[in-house]
Amino acid sequence: MTIVPDDLTGRPVVPSAGRLRPLGLREVRITGGFWGDRQSVNASATLEHNLSWERRVGWIDNFAAVVDGRVGRDRRGREFSDSDVYKLIEAMAWEVARTGDAFAVASIEELAKVIERAQEPDGYLNTAFGHPGQAERYSDLEWGHELYCYGHLIQAGVALLRSGVGGPLADVAVRAADHVCNTFGPSGNQGYCGHPVIEMALVELYRITGERRYLDQAALFVSRRGNGVLADVEFGRGYFQDDVPVRDTEVFHGHAVRALYLASGAVDVAVETGDTALLAAIERQWAATVARRTYLTGGMGARHADEAFGDDFFLPPDRAYSETCAAVASVQLAWRLLLATGSPKYADLAERTLYNVIATSPADDGRSFFYVNTLHRRAIGGLPASDRAHPRAESGVRAPWFDVSCCPNNLARTFASLAAYLVTADDDGLQVHQYADATVSTRLPDGRPAGFVMSTGYPDDGAVVLRVTETSSSPWTLSIRVPAWAEGAVLVGPDGTRRSVGPGMASVTAVFAAGDEVRLGLLMRPRWVRADPRIDALRGAVAVERGPLVLCAESADLPAGRDVDAVRVDASVPLSTDESGAVVATGALVDDDDHDWPYAAGAGDAGSDPASIRLIPYHSWAARGPATMRVWLPTI
Amino acid sequence: MTIVPDDLTGRPVVPSAGRLRPLGLREVRITGGFWGDRQSVNASATLEHNLSWERRVGWIDNFAAVVDGRVGRDRRGREFSDSDVYKLIEAMAWEVARTGDAFAVASIEELAKVIERAQEPDGYLNTAFGHPGQAERYSDLEWGHELYCYGHLIQAGVALLRSGVGGPLADVAVRAADHVCNTFGPSGNQGYCGHPVIEMALVELYRITGERRYLDQAALFVSRRGNGVLADVEFGRGYFQDDVPVRDTEVFHGHAVRALYLASGAVDVAVETGDTALLAAIERQWAATVARRTYLTGGMGARHADEAFGDDFFLPPDRAYSETCAAVASVQLAWRLLLATGSPKYADLAERTLYNVIATSPADDGRSFFYVNTLHRRAIGGLPASDRAHPRAESGVRAPWFDVSCCPNNLARTFASLAAYLVTADDDGLQVHQYADATVSTRLPDGRPAGFVMSTGYPDDGAVVLRVTETSSSPWTLSIRVPAWAEGAVLVGPDGTRRSVGPGMASVTAVFAAGDEVRLGLLMRPRWVRADPRIDALRGAVAVERGPLVLCAESADLPAGRDVDAVRVDASVPLSTDESGAVVATGALVDDDDHDWPYAAGAGDAGSDPASIRLIPYHSWAARGPATMRVWLPTI
Known part of the structure; x- marks a missing residue:
C-alpha cells in the first residue's frame, strides 16, 4: 500500500479527539537554553554514539545475518535488540524533522536497506526467532519480545512518515503491522506480548493511515490482557500486567516500563474508540500511582529485582530503580492524558520527570547514561569503563552502553522530539x-x-x-x-x-x-519538602527543591573523606544561597562512629560538627567523578 | 578406601584446634520446649514433606535418568537440584543420630542406591552436566554449581559417617572428593565454584579421614578466589566474592549465602592450618557485617535482585530479603567462630538468628516455609497454593515448595542437628x-x-x-x-x-x-529498641524486643480494614502486658488520607485515633492467614 501521511508537522501523537491538539516539530522549535543544549548534544553526540555501539555489539549485523542465512549461528545481543535499532531510527527521523540532519538521513537510508531485506514475504521480521537454529516464531510470547520489536518498528515508521523522511522502512513497518493483524486478529493467535508497546504503535499507524484494523488490533491486545494467556513467570503474572484486565486495574504495578507503555496504548485506544470508561480507568490508575508509588523526581519503579513498581509507599531512596526508560514512558503517558483531558497535573508530572530523571540520565557529553536513577548513593563505586557494554546492575554510574541498552535510545528519541511536548x-x-x-x-x-x-x-x-x-x-x-x-x-x-x-x-x-x-x-526560592509519613524510608528526612529541580547533596562538596551519610540538616533554618548561586542548608556532619550492634535502647547520632551543606541540582550529580549522593537529608 | 570415623557423637563440625570443643547429638539431647517442639515437627512432618516434593518435582528421578541414559532428555529442576537431595540426606542422617528414626534410615538407603549408580567411574557425579545432550563438565563454573553439589554431597557423607548410618553414600562422597582433588588440584583446573560450600565440606572430610589433600584442596579454593578466574556476570564479580581475595575483604558482600558459606570454609581452613591472619580477617569481616549490614532479626542479605548484602546501612525493612538459607549459613559461621575464639558474641548472634529467622520460616505444621523473611509486609497477598512449587519471588507468604527449594532442606538439617549447637x-x-x-x-x-x-x-x-x-x-x-x-x-x-x-x-x-x-x-521485660540513625529506612521508628524475640505488629490484631501502616507508637510510654500475656504498646492508628502528591512543605500524618497496639513474636506472624506486618513502628 502507499501511505499518504496526513501531516508532516512532526507530531509523535495525533489523537483524533480529546481536549487539546498537539503541535509538531515544524511548529514548535526549541532555540536554546536548558533543553536546547540537550538537543544539541543529542544531535551532535548521542545519535552517532548509539549507532556506533549498535554496530559494535552486533545488533545491526543481526539483520545482515538474517539476509545471509547465518543468524542462527551469529546472532548477538538480547532477544529484543532489534527494537533498539528501531528506536534509534525513530530518534534520527525526529532529528531530521527538527534540523534536516544529513547524518541522520544517510544513516536511516543505510539501515533501511538491510532491515528491508531481512523481512520475510509475509511481513514477519525478527532476528531472534524463526530462522534455522532458532526457536519458532511466537513460541515465547512471555519473553520473546517479537511484538514489542514490531511496536518500535512501527513507531519508527510513523516517525519516518511524519518527519517527511519516508523511504522503504515505512513500508516495512506497514507490512509488519499487517502481518500482526493477520496473525493475532480476532480469529488468530489469541496471545499478546509480554512487553507492551505494539498497542500505541498500532493506534498511531491507524491515525496516519486510517486503516481501522490497526486500531481494532490494538484494542484487542488491550482487552485480551489480564486473562492469563501468558505463562506464569518467576516474578508472577503481575510483572507483565497479565494478572488483572487493564480496565479493572487499580494502580500501575509490575514492570514499570511495561505498565506505562500499556497504559499509553490504552489511552490511545480509549480516545479513538470513545471508550470513556477505559480512559477514566487509566486516569484513576495514574492518580493512585502518583500519590503512592512515585519518587520525588517523578521516577517510577522502585524495585531492582523486577524493574517494577513496589507496593504503595514502598519508595526507598537508596537503590531506587527509577529507570530512565520508565521516565520516558511516564512522559509519553502524561502527554496522552494531557491531550485527552487538558488537566495541567499531567504536564506538572512531565516537567518534574523531564528535569529530574530524563535530564539526569545522560552525561554532559551525551556519551554515557544512567540506566537507573537512584535518589541515594551510599558507596563510591568505580568509574565504568568507556570501552565496554555494562550490565544493568552496574548502572549506578553512567556507562557508555549496557547489555540492555534501551535507555540511550529512548533518551535520543525523547530529546529529538521534545519540542512537540511543549x-x-x-x-x-x-x-x-x-x-x-x-x-x-x-x-x-x-x-x-x-x-x-x-x-x-x-x-x-x-x-x-x-x-x-x-x-x-x-x-x-x-x-x-x-x-x-x-x-x-x-x-x-x-x-x-x-x-x-x-x-x-x-x-x-x-x-x-x-x-x-x-x-x-515564578518565585524560584529554594524550599523544604517533606514526605507523606507512610513512605517509611523518608521519615525524619527532608528534601530541597528549587523551581522544578530536585536538589541533592554530593560528597564532592563535603570535606575530604566524608560522605553524604554524615549530612544532617536543620529544616527550621531557611535555606540560603552562596556567592556562586548554590543553595546552602544549615546543618552538621556527624561522626562515623561504629557500634558492635546497631540496635539499642539509646541508639543515636555520634558527635557532630556544624556545617553548611551545599546542594546541587540532582540532574547534575556524578559529573565530577564517582561520588556519594543523597536527595533526602536527615534532620538534626 | 575404607573410612573409619573418628567419632560417632554426631557433631557437624569438629575442629582439631580452637578455644572450645563441640559436643554432639549423642551427648546433648533436646527434650522439649521451644526447640524440642520444632525438632518434633521436623522429624514427623518436614523430612517426609521434603522427600515427597523432591520426588514430585523430579529431582530424585534425575539420578535414575542418568543411570538409564535419558537424563539429557528428561532432566527436571534447576542445575543445582542434586544438592537439595544431598541436604535432605544430611538432615535425615542427623535425625538418625538424634532418634534412630526408621523412616530416615530407609529413605537414605533407597536414595543411596540410585545416587551410587549415577556416579561415573572417575568419581564425577552430577545430573545436569556431562551426559549426552548436556553441556560439558565444568563448562560453566560461574552458574553450573557442580562443585557446590559435591559440597553438599560430602556434607551428607560426613553426616552419614558421624551419625553411624554409613552406607554406600559415604563412599560416593569420598570418591567425589577424590575426583575434585584430581581435577582441581594444584596443577589441574585453576577454577573454583560460583557458589562456595565445597570448602567447608572438604575440611570436614579431612577432619574425619585425616587425608591432607582434602584440606589442601579447600585451602586452594579459598586462596584462588578473588582473582577473577570466573567470568563477569550481570550482578558483577562481587556477587560470588570473586572481586577481592578472601583475606583482603573488608566486609561480607555479594550473594549472602555464598558469602557466608565461603567465610565458614575460610574459618575451617584457617583453624586447621593455623592461619591466624585468615581467621582474623573473617572475624573483622563478621564484625563489620554485624555492625552495618545485619537486620534486627539477625537476617542477612537485604537485596532481592541478587539475594545480596547491600552497602553499609542499606537495611530497608520492607522487602527485606533475609533469606532463610542465609540465616542457616550465618549460624554455621557463628558456630565456627565461637569454637575458634570462645567469644559469646557469636552465640548472641546465633540465638538472635535462630529465634527470629530460622524459627520464622516454617509454618507450625512444618509443611510450608518462608524463603525470605521480610521485616515489613505492606500489602496482603494471596495464600499460596499448597499443591504447586512457587517461584522465589512469591515467597512473601509461606509456600510448600519453591522452584529453588534450598530453604526447606537447610531448615531440616539445622533442626535435626540443633542440639549440637548448644x-x-x-x-x-x-x-x-x-x-x-x-x-x-x-x-x-x-x-x-x-x-x-x-x-x-x-x-x-x-x-x-x-x-x-x-x-x-x-x-x-x-x-x-x-x-x-x-x-x-x-x-x-x-x-x-x-x-x-x-x-x-x-x-x-x-x-x-x-x-x-x-x-x-533473666529479666524478660519487653524493651524499646532504636536503630543506628545511619540506617535511613528506620529513622523515626522503634522496635520492641522481649528476651531473644523480636516482636511485630500484625494486621490480624488491628480493627478490620486497617493495616499495619496505620500504626504509630509512643515510645515514651512503657510497654505493658495484656491479660493474655501479649506485649502492648500505647499508640494510635492514623487515617489513610490520600494527597494528590505525597511530597509537600507540611506533609504529615492525617488524623489519628488512640489505640493499644498488640505485639506478637515475629516468628509467629502470618500464622492466622495473610496479613500485613511490621517490626519497626513509627513513633507518634
Whole structure:
C-alpha cells in the first residue's frame, strides 16, 4: 500500500479527539537554553554514539545475518535488540524533522536497506526467532519480545512518515503491522506480548493511515490482557500486567516500563474508540500511582529485582530503580492524558520527570547514561569503563552502553522530539505546558495564524516571556501552565496589568498584536519538602527543591573523606544561597562512629560538627567523578 | 578406601584446634520446649514433606535418568537440584543420630542406591552436566554449581559417617572428593565454584579421614578466589566474592549465602592450618557485617535482585530479603567462630538468628516455609497454593515448595542437628551457649564425666536451671552465656549464693555433686529498641524486643480494614502486658488520607485515633492467614 501521511508537522501523537491538539516539530522549535543544549548534544553526540555501539555489539549485523542465512549461528545481543535499532531510527527521523540532519538521513537510508531485506514475504521480521537454529516464531510470547520489536518498528515508521523522511522502512513497518493483524486478529493467535508497546504503535499507524484494523488490533491486545494467556513467570503474572484486565486495574504495578507503555496504548485506544470508561480507568490508575508509588523526581519503579513498581509507599531512596526508560514512558503517558483531558497535573508530572530523571540520565557529553536513577548513593563505586557494554546492575554510574541498552535510545528519541511536548492548541488559542527558549508558529483550528517566541532562563530563573509574532484581528487566548509548586506567581498581560496566579492554567484573552508580551513570573526560592509519613524510608528526612529541580547533596562538596551519610540538616533554618548561586542548608556532619550492634535502647547520632551543606541540582550529580549522593537529608 | 570415623557423637563440625570443643547429638539431647517442639515437627512432618516434593518435582528421578541414559532428555529442576537431595540426606542422617528414626534410615538407603549408580567411574557425579545432550563438565563454573553439589554431597557423607548410618553414600562422597582433588588440584583446573560450600565440606572430610589433600584442596579454593578466574556476570564479580581475595575483604558482600558459606570454609581452613591472619580477617569481616549490614532479626542479605548484602546501612525493612538459607549459613559461621575464639558474641548472634529467622520460616505444621523473611509486609497477598512449587519471588507468604527449594532442606538439617549447637567443652568444664530443655552427658578432655539437665521455659520466661547429673570428685566449671541484651541478670550457684552477672559468660567453678543446681535468671521485660540513625529506612521508628524475640505488629490484631501502616507508637510510654500475656504498646492508628502528591512543605500524618497496639513474636506472624506486618513502628 502507499501511505499518504496526513501531516508532516512532526507530531509523535495525533489523537483524533480529546481536549487539546498537539503541535509538531515544524511548529514548535526549541532555540536554546536548558533543553536546547540537550538537543544539541543529542544531535551532535548521542545519535552517532548509539549507532556506533549498535554496530559494535552486533545488533545491526543481526539483520545482515538474517539476509545471509547465518543468524542462527551469529546472532548477538538480547532477544529484543532489534527494537533498539528501531528506536534509534525513530530518534534520527525526529532529528531530521527538527534540523534536516544529513547524518541522520544517510544513516536511516543505510539501515533501511538491510532491515528491508531481512523481512520475510509475509511481513514477519525478527532476528531472534524463526530462522534455522532458532526457536519458532511466537513460541515465547512471555519473553520473546517479537511484538514489542514490531511496536518500535512501527513507531519508527510513523516517525519516518511524519518527519517527511519516508523511504522503504515505512513500508516495512506497514507490512509488519499487517502481518500482526493477520496473525493475532480476532480469529488468530489469541496471545499478546509480554512487553507492551505494539498497542500505541498500532493506534498511531491507524491515525496516519486510517486503516481501522490497526486500531481494532490494538484494542484487542488491550482487552485480551489480564486473562492469563501468558505463562506464569518467576516474578508472577503481575510483572507483565497479565494478572488483572487493564480496565479493572487499580494502580500501575509490575514492570514499570511495561505498565506505562500499556497504559499509553490504552489511552490511545480509549480516545479513538470513545471508550470513556477505559480512559477514566487509566486516569484513576495514574492518580493512585502518583500519590503512592512515585519518587520525588517523578521516577517510577522502585524495585531492582523486577524493574517494577513496589507496593504503595514502598519508595526507598537508596537503590531506587527509577529507570530512565520508565521516565520516558511516564512522559509519553502524561502527554496522552494531557491531550485527552487538558488537566495541567499531567504536564506538572512531565516537567518534574523531564528535569529530574530524563535530564539526569545522560552525561554532559551525551556519551554515557544512567540506566537507573537512584535518589541515594551510599558507596563510591568505580568509574565504568568507556570501552565496554555494562550490565544493568552496574548502572549506578553512567556507562557508555549496557547489555540492555534501551535507555540511550529512548533518551535520543525523547530529546529529538521534545519540542512537540511543549505547546498545544485548542479552538480558543494556544497553551504553553513546558517552558523553553522556543519559537511557535501555527494556525488555530479555524485557520487563523498564531505564533510567539518564548524566552526564559528557566530553570535558573523564573521569568517566562511570550512575545506574540503571529496573530489575527480577532481575539484568541494564550495560556500558560503555572506549576503546582509555584506560590506567589504573577502574570503580566500585554497591557501591563499584573495579577497573581495560582497553580493551573493562567490565560490572557485578547486581540493580540505582534510584539505583545505575556509574562509569567515564578518565585524560584529554594524550599523544604517533606514526605507523606507512610513512605517509611523518608521519615525524619527532608528534601530541597528549587523551581522544578530536585536538589541533592554530593560528597564532592563535603570535606575530604566524608560522605553524604554524615549530612544532617536543620529544616527550621531557611535555606540560603552562596556567592556562586548554590543553595546552602544549615546543618552538621556527624561522626562515623561504629557500634558492635546497631540496635539499642539509646541508639543515636555520634558527635557532630556544624556545617553548611551545599546542594546541587540532582540532574547534575556524578559529573565530577564517582561520588556519594543523597536527595533526602536527615534532620538534626 | 575404607573410612573409619573418628567419632560417632554426631557433631557437624569438629575442629582439631580452637578455644572450645563441640559436643554432639549423642551427648546433648533436646527434650522439649521451644526447640524440642520444632525438632518434633521436623522429624514427623518436614523430612517426609521434603522427600515427597523432591520426588514430585523430579529431582530424585534425575539420578535414575542418568543411570538409564535419558537424563539429557528428561532432566527436571534447576542445575543445582542434586544438592537439595544431598541436604535432605544430611538432615535425615542427623535425625538418625538424634532418634534412630526408621523412616530416615530407609529413605537414605533407597536414595543411596540410585545416587551410587549415577556416579561415573572417575568419581564425577552430577545430573545436569556431562551426559549426552548436556553441556560439558565444568563448562560453566560461574552458574553450573557442580562443585557446590559435591559440597553438599560430602556434607551428607560426613553426616552419614558421624551419625553411624554409613552406607554406600559415604563412599560416593569420598570418591567425589577424590575426583575434585584430581581435577582441581594444584596443577589441574585453576577454577573454583560460583557458589562456595565445597570448602567447608572438604575440611570436614579431612577432619574425619585425616587425608591432607582434602584440606589442601579447600585451602586452594579459598586462596584462588578473588582473582577473577570466573567470568563477569550481570550482578558483577562481587556477587560470588570473586572481586577481592578472601583475606583482603573488608566486609561480607555479594550473594549472602555464598558469602557466608565461603567465610565458614575460610574459618575451617584457617583453624586447621593455623592461619591466624585468615581467621582474623573473617572475624573483622563478621564484625563489620554485624555492625552495618545485619537486620534486627539477625537476617542477612537485604537485596532481592541478587539475594545480596547491600552497602553499609542499606537495611530497608520492607522487602527485606533475609533469606532463610542465609540465616542457616550465618549460624554455621557463628558456630565456627565461637569454637575458634570462645567469644559469646557469636552465640548472641546465633540465638538472635535462630529465634527470629530460622524459627520464622516454617509454618507450625512444618509443611510450608518462608524463603525470605521480610521485616515489613505492606500489602496482603494471596495464600499460596499448597499443591504447586512457587517461584522465589512469591515467597512473601509461606509456600510448600519453591522452584529453588534450598530453604526447606537447610531448615531440616539445622533442626535435626540443633542440639549440637548448644553446649561445648574445654579443659575446665562445660559451656552453655543456647538455652533449651536438654540433657547433657559427656566427658571432659581429661576423661572426667560431666553432665547436667537443662530446664527452662525460655523464651517465654527467663529462668534457666542446670541440674548436675554427672560429675567427679574434682572441681570443674559450668559456664552459661548471659545474652548481650540482658540487664539485671542473676546467677545462683549450687550453694545458693546470688550474684549479678553482665553480658558474656557467667561461670561457677566447684566440686559439683549430682543434684547441684546452677540457675540463671533473666529479666524478660519487653524493651524499646532504636536503630543506628545511619540506617535511613528506620529513622523515626522503634522496635520492641522481649528476651531473644523480636516482636511485630500484625494486621490480624488491628480493627478490620486497617493495616499495619496505620500504626504509630509512643515510645515514651512503657510497654505493658495484656491479660493474655501479649506485649502492648500505647499508640494510635492514623487515617489513610490520600494527597494528590505525597511530597509537600507540611506533609504529615492525617488524623489519628488512640489505640493499644498488640505485639506478637515475629516468628509467629502470618500464622492466622495473610496479613500485613511490621517490626519497626513509627513513633507518634
